[in-house]
Amino acid sequence: MDSQLRWLSIGLFVLIATLSLLPSLRLLVEALSHTTFSTSSPMAEVLKSERTWTALRHSFYTSGLGTLIAVILGCGFGFVVTLTNIRGRAIWVFCFMLPMMIPPQVTALSWLQLFGPASPILNTLGIAPALGSPQPMYSAEGIALLLGIQSAPLVFLALRTQLISLPQDLFEAAQLSRASQFRIWVDIILPLCRSAIIAGAALAFVSSLGNFGIPAMLGIPAGYIVLPTLIYQQMAGFGHDMLSQVAGLSMMIALLVLAGMLLQQWLQQRSRYALLGHTAQSLSFRLKQWRLPLEILLALVLCFILVAPLFALIVSSLVPALGMPLNADTLTFAAFYEMIGRQGVTSRAFENSAFLAFFSALVLMLVSLPLGYLLMRLPMRTRAVIASLIEVPYAIPGIVLAIAFILLFAKPLPFIEVSLYGTLGIIFLAYLSCFLSVCLKPVLSAMSQLDPALEEAAQLAGARPIQRLIDIILPLTAPAFFAGGLFVFLISINELTVSALLWSAGNETLGVLIFNLDESGDSVLASAIAVLVVLLVAGLMSLLSLFAPRLPKGVIPWHG
Amino acid sequence: MARLILDGVEKSFHGAPVVKGLNLTIEPGEFVALLGPSGCGKSTILRMLAGFENVSGGQIIHGDDCLSSSTRHVPTEERNFGMVFQSYALWPHMTVKENVGYPLKVQKTPTAERNKRINDALDIVQLKEYADRLPAQLSGGQRQRVALARSLVTEPDVVLFDEPLANLDRHLRATMEETFRAFHKRTGATMVYVTHDQSEAMSLADKIAVLNKGQLVQWGTPQELYARPRNTWLANFIGRGSVLSVAAVAPAQYVSGTNLHALIRQHSPDKAASSVLVRPQDIHFVNADESALTGSVHSCIFRGERYDIELTLKDGQRLLAYSDVPMTLGSQHQVRLGQAWSLESES
Amino acid sequence: MARLILDGVEKSFHGAPVVKGLNLTIEPGEFVALLGPSGCGKSTILRMLAGFENVSGGQIIHGDDCLSSSTRHVPTEERNFGMVFQSYALWPHMTVKENVGYPLKVQKTPTAERNKRINDALDIVQLKEYADRLPAQLSGGQRQRVALARSLVTEPDVVLFDEPLANLDRHLRATMEETFRAFHKRTGATMVYVTHDQSEAMSLADKIAVLNKGQLVQWGTPQELYARPRNTWLANFIGRGSVLSVAAVAPAQYVSGTNLHALIRQHSPDKAASSVLVRPQDIHFVNADESALTGSVHSCIFRGERYDIELTLKDGQRLLAYSDVPMTLGSQHQVRLGQAWSLESES
Amino acid sequence: QDVLTLYTSQPNKDAQMTVDAFEAANPNIKVEWVRDGTTQLMTKLRAELSSGVVKPDVLLIADSVTMESMVNEGYLLPYVSPERDQYENSLYSEEGYYYGTKLITTGIVRHKQAPQHPTDWADFVKPEYKNQVSMPSPLYSGAALIHLATLTDDKSLGWDYFEQLHANGAMAQGGNGGVLKAVASGTKPYGVIVDFLAIREAAKGSPIEFIFPKTGVTMVTEPVAIMKEAKNKAAAKRFVDFLLSKEGQALVLEQGYLPARRDIGVPEGFPKRENIQLMPFDAAKTLENSEANKERFSKIFEG
Numbered sequence A: 001m002d003s004q005l006r007w008l009s010i011g012l013f014v015l016i017a018t019l020s021l022l023p024s025l026r027l028l029v030e031a032l033s034h035t036t037f038s039t040s041s042p043m044a045e046v047l048k049s050e051r052t053w054t055a056l057r058h059s060f061y062t063s064g065l066g067t068l069i070a071v072i073l074g075c076g077f078g079f080v081v082t083l084t085n086i087r088g089r090a091i092w093v094f095c096f097m098l099p100m101m102i103p104p105q106v107t108a109l110s111w112l113q114l115f116g117p118a119s120p121i122l123n124t125l126g127i128a129p130a131l132g133s134p135q136p137m138y139s140a141e142g143i144a145l146l147l148g149i150q151s152a153p154l155v156f157l158a159l160r161t162q163l164i165s166l167p168q169d170l171f172e173a174a175q176l177s178r179a180s181q182f183r184i185w186v187d188i189i190l191p192l193c194r195s196a197i198i199a200g201a202a203l204a205f206v207s208s209l210g211n212f213g214i215p216a217m218l219g220i221p222a223g224y225i226v227l228p229t230l231i232y233q234q235m236a237g238f239g240h241d242m243l244s245q246v247a248g249l250s251m252m253i254a255l256l257v258l259a260g261m262l263l264q265q266w267l268q269q270r271s272r273y274a275l276l277g278h279t280a281q282s283l284s285f286r287l288k289q290w291r292l293p294l295e296i297l298l299a300l301v302l303c304f305i306l307v308a309p310l311f312a313l314i315v316s317s318l319v320p321a322l323g324m325p326l327n328a329d330t331l332t333f334a335a336f337y338e339m340i341g342r343q344g345v346t347s348r349a350f351e352n353s354a355f356l357a358f359f360s361a362l363v364l365m366l367v368s369l370p371l372g373y374l375l376m377r378l379p380m381r382t383r384a385v386i387a388s389l390i391e392v393p394y395a396i397p398g399i400v401l402a403i404a405f406i407l408l409f410a411k412p413l414p415f416i417e418v419s420l421y422g423t424l425g426i427i428f429l430a431y432l433s434c435f436l437s438v439c440l441k442p443v444l445s446a447m448s449q450l451d452p453a454l455e456e457a458a459q460l461a462g463a464r465p466i467q468r469l470i471d472i473i474l475p476l477t478a479p480a481f482f483a484g485g486l487f488v489f490l491i492s493i494n495e496l497t498v499s500a501l502l503w504s505a506g507n508e509t510l511g512v513l514i515f516n517l518d519e520s521g522d523s524v525l526a527s528a529i530a531v532l533v534v535l536l537v538a539g540l541m542s543l544l545s546l547f548a549p550r551l552p553k554g555v556i557p558w559h560g
Numbered sequence B, C: 001m002a003r004l005i006l007d008g009v010e011k012s013f014h015g016a017p018v019v020k021g022l023n024l025t026i027e028p029g030e031f032v033a034l035l036g037p038s039g040c041g042k043s044t045i046l047r048m049l050a051g052f053e054n055v056s057g058g059q060i061i062h063g064d065d066c067l068s069s070s071t072r073h074v075p076t077e078e079r080n081f082g083m084v085f086q087s088y089a090l091w092p093h094m095t096v097k098e099n100v101g102y103p104l105k106v107q108k109t110p111t112a113e114r115n116k117r118i119n120d121a122l123d124i125v126q127l128k129e130y131a132d133r134l135p136a137q138l139s140g141g142q143r144q145r146v147a148l149a150r151s152l153v154t155e156p157d158v159v160l161f162d163e164p165l166a167n168l169d170r171h172l173r174a175t176m177e178e179t180f181r182a183f184h185k186r187t188g189a190t191m192v193y194v195t196h197d198q199s200e201a202m203s204l205a206d207k208i209a210v211l212n213k214g215q216l217v218q219w220g221t222p223q224e225l226y227a228r229p230r231n232t233w234l235a236n237f238i239g240r241g242s243v244l245s246v247a248a249v250a251p252a253q254y255v256s257g258t259n260l261h262a263l264i265r266q267h268s269p270d271k272a273a274s275s276v277l278v279r280p281q282d283i284h285f286v287n288a289d290e291s292a293l294t295g296s297v298h299s300c301i302f303r304g305e306r307y308d309i310e311l312t313l314k315d316g317q318r319l320l321a322y323s324d325v326p327m328t329l330g331s332q333h334q335v336r337l338g339q340a341w342s343l344e345s346e347s
Numbered sequence D: 001q002d003v004l005t006l007y008t009s010q011p012n013k014d015a016q017m018t019v020d021a022f023e024a025a026n027p028n029i030k031v032e033w034v035r036d037g038t039t040q041l042m043t044k045l046r047a048e049l050s051s052g053v054v055k056p057d058v059l060l061i062a063d064s065v066t067m068e069s070m071v072n073e074g075y076l077l078p079y080v081s082p083e084r085d086q087y088e089n090s091l092y093s094e095e096g097y098y099y100g101t102k103l104i105t106t107g108i109v110r111h112k113q114a115p116q117h118p119t120d121w122a123d124f125v126k127p128e129y130k131n132q133v134s135m136p137s138p139l140y141s142g143a144a145l146i147h148l149a150t151l152t153d154d155k156s157l158g159w160d161y162f163e164q165l166h167a168n169g170a171m172a173q174g175g176n177g178g179v180l181k182a183v184a185s186g187t188k189p190y191g192v193i194v195d196f197l198a199i200r201e202a203a204k205g206s207p208i209e210f211i212f213p214k215t216g217v218t219m220v221t222e223p224v225a226i227m228k229e230a231k232n233k234a235a236a237k238r239f240v241d242f243l244l245s246k247e248g249q250a251l252v253l254e255q256g257y258l259p260a261r262r263d264i265g266v267p268e269g270f271p272k273r274e275n276i277q278l279m280p281f282d283a284a285k286t287l288e289n290s291e292a293n294k295e296r297f298s299k300i301f302e303g
């Protein structure tokens, strides 16, 4: 093997080992720690308990259904916005990225209000349900719906990177075969994008599996437990072997992930084909009379997933107290003044979160390029195993990952005697571990579709592996690569569950700040911060557009 | 079957004109070849015919329908055209069989009939054993043949070929040419054929359009083009031969050998001159002879059946001749020219 | 410069052999062409030489180094080879200039020198005006020329060409052939050239390897191959001509016209037979003559300078001849055969 | 300067206030504090302990049951504070492992526009309240678990009560915050909630009101305790004494909680101390039964 490649492999192996393997292994050790051969060891308790299996089943159901919804939403959106001559494409994309930034609780609450007995709209129309009538959102399907909406952008971005690199002549050939537009979607586009869709779906599935906020909001009232809420129950208990049980439950999630990854590998095996050539123009469909209806449909969907919750969020940040109606008398910016003006913690949290999000995105982007490259050169099976290992930290609930990090880093590091615990550093490491798969997935799927001849040509030119990576692979997979970075940034900017255990005074994150305020009853302040976060992210995204002309084509999704 | 008319068709990319005011009338069922140097706009014309590109000006008419104009654009799937792409455009996720059978599947041909036609088409392109391969597992020529087979399974009104044989060896080409002829005879489809291989164009086409820089240079039967090229550019482009500068002579006529030798002798740089085309097969090596031309061998290239000999005449002009035997570089030889065709000067 | 040796090289894909026990010794600086029907393994051989594919058996040796064997594999970037891909493999994100200049950039050539060499290379392939285009905005032939230019900017030890001229018109081909010759002369690099155009192979190569189904059939100079093909398959494959079944005769020798006519007359289906190769240029149309052969015209195809005439002899065998004038199908003509070459029967 | 590390589940603002006041009173001690939800904080603490590190010196955490479990595992340091005489002895552990610092009671909340006016726990099983009651789930919240244990121990209510609640469509939320939102937004007009959340929001203008049920409220005491392995035991003791002192308790009052110390008043919005009926509760027994209680609750509510 080339020496550059060898060093690269060794370096990346060490990295994966520390970031992904170590926390997972530490949890496994914890899960098995009190294991005796009696029937009362914590792991046995977990396995014996009926509730574990119920939760497992529920988790599988909600995540599966959520993934399906995410795929439908993300693909529908992706196809329409990327491939057609729809107007205002940039704005649609921009808006579609934002639901990820609104805390799911807010979305859920805003829907509950919209369709509940107190709904302003339904009340005006006189069709509001009676007080106390059952809410369909409090159900497995409600959970799945919200999970789907939350992870739809993941599918969308993964798909989009693929769509913009599809050569046009493949569709022209299908048009010549007199295939209708519908058939072209089904026979040509979908199969060609399958690898990307699967990658996006896998991401959506894994992120749904580990999601705590949505099932907590909608599942607990309905008495519907999933693995993350069950884990939280264990934590809230007083048992002394709580850690082992929690670790044990997390291992169940890891098992689910492995099963999911096997499925993914199996599916992708049959959809791995490099595109030949790459030199053709990218394609675009004319919509004709369907354009307006489609635009209206998109607008409606966006109303539900973005406008309504955002509106609710803004309203709840402008009133003096929770539940008060917003009108000229009650309108107040006090919450904003309070958060911006007085609390130093706000700016600190913004700084910390922005720092963490930016550098996690940056580092992971830098890592996933060579990592993806090396993985692509491994045999199928080895690749599947490593990819699953990387997936585990993202799938287990953030709070459990945080436990693993405490277990690993509470003591000062050996030899150098530096303690990471209690610094931003540990949160940073945990983010890297958690989001590695998020960044890597789209990159892997993009790399698998590259025509190998392009790299071979660079080999002939005498370029060593690292140079090839930079000169050829990077620009060609740049959209995927930036999509990965964008995911990481968006997810980590208001990440809560990992940092909830790892933060310390001075190292607050936005997620923690919002959560703490909310929990101590200051939900108006919390809403104000959430609004500020959305504004911040929207601002940063617009700022990025300014750089778009200097970046490779297709890198900024909401540009051009 | 209907007549295909290109009426003043224009195309520009980002303002740069690529096809300029092209007028062609292609009779129903005609086999037309487009010839021209690389980058002259051949593929672009095919793409406009197929409906992948809008026309920037003019219109394309098929029978009574206007297919493309600045205001109208019939989408490809409603045109019933077939095409072989220069880039093949095989679907990487389908096997050879699926690629070939897709047009039939779309047209809902019954399975038995479909399989039969797929098999026949694969038989013709000699790829039967490869039916279950993916395109990525094929050689370049095999991919091209799959693309060919795909275009031949259905019965379109117009078939467009974009250098369909570029990656095939000579024997396969001959077989394919036969196939095209048979297909043409059977379906009566109008065929538009782009190639850079003139002998292919000459042997297949009823009519040839020669293009240069997006403009039509000449439009006629192969024999016409070969025997009576209009200007020097075309004379240089079609067939092999040498364009000689000689004393002034009326354009567009044959010049006999005796007259030609006289014209060459009369030619001097300060007098009005004409160009004539001399084909290499009209040049005969002779023994020393008063009236013959003397040339020294500038290059001698083996081409299998014979050698290409390039001679430098006394006044520095070059002459291409054939010889059955190799000749040493620089040696002097006498030649007689049988006949020549006088050309318009290039506009 | 060093000798390139393929020693029993084997390659199989998923157990299916594609190249079988290939032995070739290519002298330093030799220009070698690989000929063979589509799918016979030519590209695969080039890819093994370049180091993109491992060998399944045997070894590839360059000078004193073993480049590839079952235990060793020198990566491409350490081989200093150049290559033109059949699929061009242009980098879609780089302009024409950047594509061409990339090998120089990797070698850290100073900018001034680099620009000069890029310009020269683009000049050679006549693409100077296109320097700032992206590959997607080029025609097929232009893309191929960019790929060519890219392979010519550096000075590799070995250059591999995979059908580098397939999409170019005849004149551009001639120019490019010239370029290859000049490049070869200047750099002294070893060249391995895959083409399906025999006249190209014959005119460029010092030596030709003809392959069929992954096996070497004959290895020799172009003249040898053309004049003395080993067996009937090769005779059919190389050049044009007809293989006739005649009365038994010793293989691998020239048969004079008179003898040939005798052998044809003596031939009968129940006696031992041999095959001989008759080239079309050795067939002359004569006026009625006792000893001449009679054939009826089976097909007549215009090829520009002349017509290809296929004759059916009385015993049903086909004969390819050239004629300057068209002949009506089915008409009877007399021909005399000048000479023939007797073949081994195909093993 | 001495450094004292405090783990607390007090709301941010309150924690800051407490620390500021303590530091003002003890200028040579600097407090480093970590605030989080009780569950998160305990998880963090357990993980630290499990890896053999003791970070905090003092804990100031929601309920006595949690403290009991810490006592059982031997993590706490007994300390007999001089201030304990001012407190009812049910508010601290006999050995001095922990001391309750305030009374956080759980009562009833209603939306102001809701038609009914519940006065006692038993009202919630009436048909008028069908599908309209929201409460924190004992599976997720320590205070709710204590609430459950207290009510099920009550002769008149017992497990029957919870079975009826479920049959009447009462909905268990993840925590008190969820109940507050449900009631304030009107999706569930009645709820079970801790006092200060509802009273504070109502004071700000939220359309809700808090009701002390007739039978009595259940309560948690936000106890303070010292870790056995505390690095700075002296400062930790000072902190405990400070919280229990009159000054410390005045702070509690100012923050809007019911102080644990009898001789301090009640905050605004609360009824007179005598009118607040506290239901009896035994921390050790609750701890013992916690698994069984949760099991039974989840059987009822999660089917």
Ligand SMILES: Nc1ncnc2c1ncn2[C@@H]1O[C@H](COP(=O)(O)OP(=O)(O)OP(=O)(O)O)[C@@H](O)[C@H]1O
Pocket (backbone or CB within 6 Å): B136, B137, B138, B139, B140, B141, B142, B167, C013, C014, C018, C036, C037, C038, C039, C040, C041, C042, C043, C044, C045, C086
């Ligand atoms: N990846 C692959 N998997 C399986 N078979 C392959 C693969 N690549 C090539 N082949 C087969 O190997 C044989 C040789 O292919 P190769 O590309 O070397 O042919 P070639 O001589 O270059 O043909 P052409 O002139 O058509 O380009 C072909 O039959 C082809 O189908």
Ligand SMILES: Nc1ncnc2c1ncn2[C@@H]1O[C@H](COP(=O)(O)OP(=O)(O)OP(=O)(O)O)[C@@H](O)[C@H]1O
Pocket (backbone or CB within 6 Å): B013, B014, B018, B036, B037, B038, B039, B040, B041, B042, B043, B044, B045, B086, C136, C137, C138, C139, C140, C141, C142, C167
């Ligand atoms: N998308 C595009 N944008 C800009 N210019 C283009 C584009 N496509 C083609 N061209 C230019 O238009 C001209 C004609 O291209 P076209 O592909 O029709 O040539 P062609 O005759 O098929 O050539 P070849 O024989 O090389 O395939 C070329 O000069 C090419 O550079």
Ligand SMILES: [Mg+2]
Pocket (backbone or CB within 6 Å): B042, B043, B044, B086, B162, C139, C140, C141
């Ligand atoms: Mg073209």
Ligand SMILES: [Mg+2]
Pocket (backbone or CB within 6 Å): B139, B140, B141, C042, C043, C044, C086, C162
């Ligand atoms: Mg090939």
